[in-house]
Amino acid sequence: MAAVRAFEAAARTENFTAAAAELGMTQAAVSYQVKSLEERLGSPLFVRERGRARLTPLGARLLPALTGAFDAIEAAFASHQQEDESLLTITTTHTFANTWLAWRVGSFQMEHPDLAVRMTTSNELCDLRGGDADIAIRGGGGGWEGMEEYRLFESAFTPMASPECIAAVERKLGRPLEPGDLPGQNRINPSDDWWQQWFADNGVPADESILRRAGIRLENQANEGHAAMAGQGFALLTPLLWKGDVAAGRLCMLFPERVSVRGWSYWLVYPHERRMVPKVKRFREWLLAEMRLALDEIDGGWTAQGRVPAAAQMPAQS
Template identity: 30%
Template sequence: MALATRRLPLTALRTFEAAARHLSFKNAAEELFVSSTTVSNQIRQLEKDWGCKLFHRRTRAVVLTDSGKSLARVLSKAFDDIRAEAELHMAATRKTVTIAVGPIFGSRWLGPRLSKFGKDYPEIDLIVHHGSRITSAGQMATDIVVDWGMGDWTDLEVTKLMEARYSPIVSPKLIAQSGPFIKPSDLTKHTFIHQHDRSEWRNWFALAGYPNQVFQSEIVVIDSNIVQRSVKDGQGVALGVFPFHDTDVEDGTLVKPFDIDLMPDRAFHLLTRINARGRKEVRAVCDWIEAEAAALV
């Protein structure tokens, strides 16, 4: 039966195009996630259907014949046209959602989940911004904000995502240098690295039974990622935000010397403007984040 009256062997043509582009059956097989034998067999069958040799097989290489070069030019243009058309279609149907998050939530919670989001919603482009604290809808520059607070925003849609708990964290390096932490007051032998003010430290020490603890040395760092990096380097002690540091403690990167957790009166909240979830893509991102957060409870 003539080739013109049969269905085109599209799989074999795709295989040939990859092999011709790479001039390698092995590299074509890796690109297509098949074996080199499969590539060789498909091209051999294509040569039989075409009625001519498409490759010269050499000991360690393959070279296109004149017929192979001609077919490769046609297929290369055809696949380029198909890719271009597909990209235009996907671009027209893609949606963009912007979200602002703080350093620790972004790096320790959202960042590790971005690939999962991409697989779950390949049609949505999620653009992540560094966020600062907001008090009203007028300060929102993105579709969604994840913020830390008491949940008392009045002109926004607010969903509580997750609570956090505070407990001191230190590095194994610091313990090796100065010895173990036996009682909470041992923390005061080192530099306190914290954000904003001492209030959470004071609350934690009060919970631990040291309501009038004196701070001898401290460094204030606004960026929580810098705080964590400094602690890991053994430069001092800090209040860890759990569950974000659970894996650090589990793998020994950090040490939680005391099983005393401070539960603050604030939590992480998902914020959107009123009726913003009317956009399907914004609602999809919000629903996904809420489901991921609920899975941790």
Template identity: 45%
Template sequence: MSSLPSLAAIRVFEAAARLENFSRAAEELGMSQAAVSYQIRTLEQALGVSLFRREKGRVMLSAEAADLSVQTSAAFATLRDAFDRLRDEDASQLTVNSFSSFANLWLGGRIGGFQLSHPDLAVRLTVEDRINDFARDDIDVAVRGGLGDWPGLHAQLLMRSLFAPMASPAYVADHGPFDTPEQIAAGRLLSPQDRWWATWFAAVGLTALPPPAPGIRFDSQSVEGSAALAGQGIALLNPVYWDEAVREGRLVQLFPATYSGSSLWVVCREHQRNQAKIKAFRDWAVAEAERGPWGEAVRAAPQLDDLHASILPGSGRSPLASKLA
């Protein structure tokens, strides 16, 4: 199988043949005229033919090179068209990845507004509960939970992860009251072995707890919240996700929310952080997080001592003393 000559030399030949001028070819390609002459000589040696005639200070295509010039220009035009189409397609489609709870309970109900404000952008939302590889999975931007310290990625704080015990009004009426952490601990906890229960009880000053009783373990907050809505017990939920259910009286938040020590971040590859479509989504998501009664609480910069802070909607941090009194 015959091999192509140097692609760099072919590129120089295409420009020089099209312009019939080595100086203008050098200017177009951003190189010196000497470098253009060198690449042409290299190509002529590889092919064993003269590609240009030099007459009176100018260069002209040789008869042997005329057909090659036409085909080379056509080939480069085809390549340019292919790359232009790829750039246009990439710029007109945004792929967002999220874990299921956030997608189902927050992002899914809002992302249509983003697309409506960017009608020329096709938006695709993928949902997976694993850490995705941006290159392998063809993702533009993702929402991740953690500390925001992923190598090679740019992470913009979206919101702090909060949690609070919640139950249906019927469950509270039948099994309450739940005015103290001890009373909550004695209730039917959903996912009782979840480590966040121990973290929440420690945050409100209750550390001497018996081993958790056997119970149902839910791997999805959306399913656990549905169980709480159905009156099956007390769930530890993110009040940002369930704000509407609380405001409508379908759930009761039994205690102020506590910062989990983790946060949600809008993440993309570092070199793509200023890409227009990614920046547009990031700015929109942050603005959405700042709206509503939880905006101040969820957008405050995470601090380590916030783990034991009690948070009420619209008030940022507030002490637990009044609740515990």
């Protein structure tokens, strides 16, 4: 291919020196590549003249097809680059998309009307280098090899339910709910490790029969929150993600001061080599600013173990 490229440039300019300058090669390198192609074909492509390389009939016959082929290749790459620059693809979890990002990402697109935004949801690993997406937002401990990482917020959780559900239970009890009442109530995903941790953090005895009891089992927090809003029971939810529903009265935090921390965080992630791509840089700056506002609004950004760190200004070490 290098030899064909050298021939096409030399044939089009009819000058080995001009071809060398166009390709960033030496004149000797262009001459060597053309000679190797002539040897492979078994026929000369040029008649060398002083200051000019005149095509032989074979060379003249090959040139239009090769020039058209290289033009097509360049057009294909240019089309890809144009599409890549105009479309930002984000992959995130079902929960983060449905409870937080989908409510806000439109404002990012309106700030950047030249950029289309596509959001996909999945809890599976994705190949960012292979082109699955430009950016990923995932939960975990961080430390993904070769990735630029920005810690968005620590995953915390506390029991929530609809006001109607809470009122019905308290009528039966004849008093306000207490943490020790929850093992006997309808809990969404009752065998989830989060319940075990929350009970332990709050000194609530919970044996295996309580943790393994029958109940509604849903695959992600987004579904759990909507089931709780529908009055299906008590769910362990992340306050930051459900702030809007709490403010609107669709959900209530039973014990605002009793928030457990999961031990992992949500992260913005993309390959190191993509960090200065304009669309990635613009989304990163927008997301970190939005996250700082969200953390400041959620009760001052606190959890049971203290203030949640604001969204990172510098990438974490991976």
